[in-house]
Structure formats: structure tokens, C-alpha cells
Amino acid sequence: TQLLEQSPQFLxxxxxxxxxxxxxSSSVFSSLQWYRQEPGEGPVLLVTVVTGGEVKKLKRLTFQFGDARKDSSLHITAAQPGDTGLYLCAVIMEYGNKLVFGAGTILRVKS
Amino acid sequence: DAGVTQSPTHLIKTRGQQVTLRCSPKSGHDTVSWYQQALGQGPQFIFQYYEEEERQRGNFPDRFSGHQFPNYSSELNVNALLLGDSALYLCASSLRVLPIPDTQYFGPGTRLTVL
Known part of the structure; x- marks a missing residue:
């Protein structure tokens, strides 16, 4: 069982x-991160959310951390082909020594 | 300012062989972490090096070993390669500033194919 379950798998x-x-997740976290990974590249950090109920905006991307700090969502408005990629959520474990990732959502935006 | 660099970009090996992957961290960073990303999966933590010592290890067998050099660069070694070791191997660097974990910056990865 994955610590972080991402859905959908493909969009x-x-x-x-x-x-x-x-x-x-069924676990509570002190913070949660979202990354985007493009083909042939490593993941790039988009945002870190730390407070239950927190909403952060990055241009057309809106990130929300659940009130209970067990879940998060990423909303993209007016998607563009440049948004295509693998979106990963991750949590920091063991005093910052490691990141634990979900399996990711593959997003394809067609022009 | 160069980011995290990894070499080689691609590698093809056969079962039973050994492989060494290399990573140079972002300028000013002293900590290197290695991750394995299988196709269709998120990255999985292998281990982390700081001050030339392995500080934390994920659920990987002893066939996976590493090293960090005085200039903070790092190597990942995998012995007795299995087909299941085929993956993208990512290196991430960070600056160790306790107690707050610092952002990890990822390199582009090395694509390893085991035949």
C-alpha cells in the first residue's frame, strides 16, 4: 500500500x-510538496504546503492542503500544452533525509 | 550556476554486470540523495550521503552502494544487475540546515536498461 495515493493516474x-x-493518505503530515516532472528531466518543486486548509497559487495552478493535513489537491485553470508532464506529490520523512512520493498523475494537454 | 549534473545520460547493461552512476551536486550543496524511478512510478529513496557517510537508507538490498567524495560529488554502484533494476536513477542535492529540511534539487537522471 502506497503512503500517498494519487488520482487520476492519467489525464x-x-x-x-x-x-x-x-x-x-490516511496519515497526517506536517507538510506536503508538489513536483512536476517533464520527460527526460528530474522532478522540479512547484510548492510546499504546511498549514491545514492552506491554499497557494502559482499563476494558473492552485494548491490546497486538506484541513486535517492528510490530503492535497492541485487545480489547473485553462490548461496549456506546456502543463504536460508527470505531477507528483511528496512528503518529507525522517528529519528531511528522504522524500516519499506518490505514483504520480500523467497529464497530457492537447492543442 | 550549474544545477545538479549526472552521468552518463543513458546506460545499457546485461544481467549480472555492475554499474556506477555519477552525480555532481548544485554549487553550495553538501548532501546528496539517490532515488530510483521505475516506469510509471514515483521516485523511491535509495540512500542519502552527508559528510562522506551514508546517513539514511531506503528499502534497497546491499547490491546498491554509494560513496560521497570530499568535493560532495557522489557515486551510486549497483552490483549483480537484475532486469528489475531497469529504471531512471535520480540524484538530488540539498544543503543540510537542521532542523528544517532544505529543498532537494534533482538532476535529469541516468536511464539504466538491463537486458
Whole structure:
């Protein structure tokens, strides 16, 4: 059983559509991170959320941390082909020594 | 300012062989972590090096070993390769500033294929 369950596994949408991807767990975390990974590249940190109920915005991306700090969501408004990639959520474990990732959501935005 | 670099980019080996992957951390970083990312999965933590010592290890067999050099660069060694070792191997560097964990910056990875 994965510590972090991401859904959906795969999403294919048209340019201009909105979408939401989810990261869920039965565990409580002090913080949670979202990364984007493009083909041939390593993951790049998008945001860290630390407070239950927190909402952070990064241009067309909106990140929310659940009130109970067990889950998070990423909403993209008016998706563009440049948003295509693998979206990963992760938590920091063991005093910062390691990141534990979910399996990711593959997003494909067609023009 | 160069980011995290890894070499080689791609590698093809056969079962039973040994492989060494290399990583140079981002300038100013002193900690290197290694991750394995199988196709369709998120990265899985292998181990972390700081001050030339392995500080933390994930659930990987002893066939996976590493080293950190005085200039903070690192190597990942895998012995007796299995087909299941085929994956993207990612190196991440960070600056160890306790007690707050610092951001890990990832390299582009080495794609290892075991035939």
C-alpha cells in the first residue's frame, strides 16, 4: 500500500480545460510538496504546503492542503500544452533525509 | 550556476554486470540523495550521503552502494544487475540546515536498461 495515493493516474484534456488532481493518505503530515516532472528531466518543486486548509497559487495552478493535513489537491485553470508532464506529490520523512512520493498523475494537454 | 549534473545520460547493461552512476551536486550543496524511478512510478529513496557517510537508507538490498567524495560529488554502484533494476536513477542535492529540511534539487537522471 502506497503512503500517498494519487488520482487520476492519467489525464488527457484539451487546451483551455480545467482539471484537478488529488493526493490522499490516511496519515497526517506536517507538510506536503508538489513536483512536476517533464520527460527526460528530474522532478522540479512547484510548492510546499504546511498549514491545514492552506491554499497557494502559482499563476494558473492552485494548491490546497486538506484541513486535517492528510490530503492535497492541485487545480489547473485553462490548461496549456506546456502543463504536460508527470505531477507528483511528496512528503518529507525522517528529519528531511528522504522524500516519499506518490505514483504520480500523467497529464497530457492537447492543442 | 550549474544545477545538479549526472552521468552518463543513458546506460545499457546485461544481467549480472555492475554499474556506477555519477552525480555532481548544485554549487553550495553538501548532501546528496539517490532515488530510483521505475516506469510509471514515483521516485523511491535509495540512500542519502552527508559528510562522506551514508546517513539514511531506503528499502534497497546491499547490491546498491554509494560513496560521497570530499568535493560532495557522489557515486551510486549497483552490483549483480537484475532486469528489475531497469529504471531512471535520480540524484538530488540539498544543503543540510537542521532542523528544517532544505529543498532537494534533482538532476535529469541516468536511464539504466538491463537486458
Amino acid at each position: 488527457s484534456i484539451q487546451e483551455g480545460e480545467n482539471l484537478t488532481v488529488y493526493c490522499n
